[in-house]
């Protein structure tokens with residue numbers, strides 16, 4: 001009988017590091033990428049409005065072009081895929097679908113659904129662009145982190161990248177006004193281990209127990 005080696009969440013977290021050297025010949029199927037993204041979207045989000053969108057770039061020519069607008073970072077071209085995580089500034093437009101889905105799944109009654117839809121429509125559209133962008137960026141970060149851990153759990157490696165020209169990205173990928181790029185995540189098979197990193201001591205970041 002073959003033993004199944006399942007890593008604990010703690011092991012996955014400790015083993016994840018940003019890998020910047022990938023096997024360029026290694027491919028990850030669209031089914032696998034979809035499965036990882038699907039799990040990642042179980043991340044929490046403000047009012048469950050899920051203000052994220054993904055563009056998965058696997059095409060070799062497109063990766064090469066993307067590298068040129070991402071500070072020439074090698075991993076953009078050599079990773080199996082680059083997943084661009086976009087934020088949705090108009091996340092409240094998802095509200096009907098989200099809460100009707102929960103109602104139809106039997107998770108809430110109709111009155112609650114209507115109350116939540118109304119509450120969202122009374123607040124989010126009137127918040128400033130900056131506030132909605134902050135909410136979307138935060139939630140896009142949560143889904144991104146989840147995606148990187150899922151990838152690690154499945155034997156892949158990742159690196160998140162903020163080092164790319166956002167304006168050029170918007171132009172190249174025809175990103176509409178509603179959305180904005182948050183981060184690029186390279187995912188693939190490591191050809192070289194990540195260099196180790198340290199963290200600030202907990203005492204430096206833990207302010208207090210009160």
Ligand SMILES: Cc1cc2nc3c(=O)[nH]c(=O)nc-3n(C[C@H](O)[C@H](O)[C@H](O)COP(=O)(O)O)c2cc1C
Nearest residue numbers: 016017018020159160161162163164183194195197
């Ligand atoms: C928002 C964000 C943007 C980042 N941008 C880049 C980047 O453009 N290029 C890069 O090589 N690493 C980038 N990193 C990776 C960090 O350098 C890395 O996470 C950090 O040094 C800790 O190392 P570790 O991920 O290996 O633990 C980014 C990380 C984050 C969270």
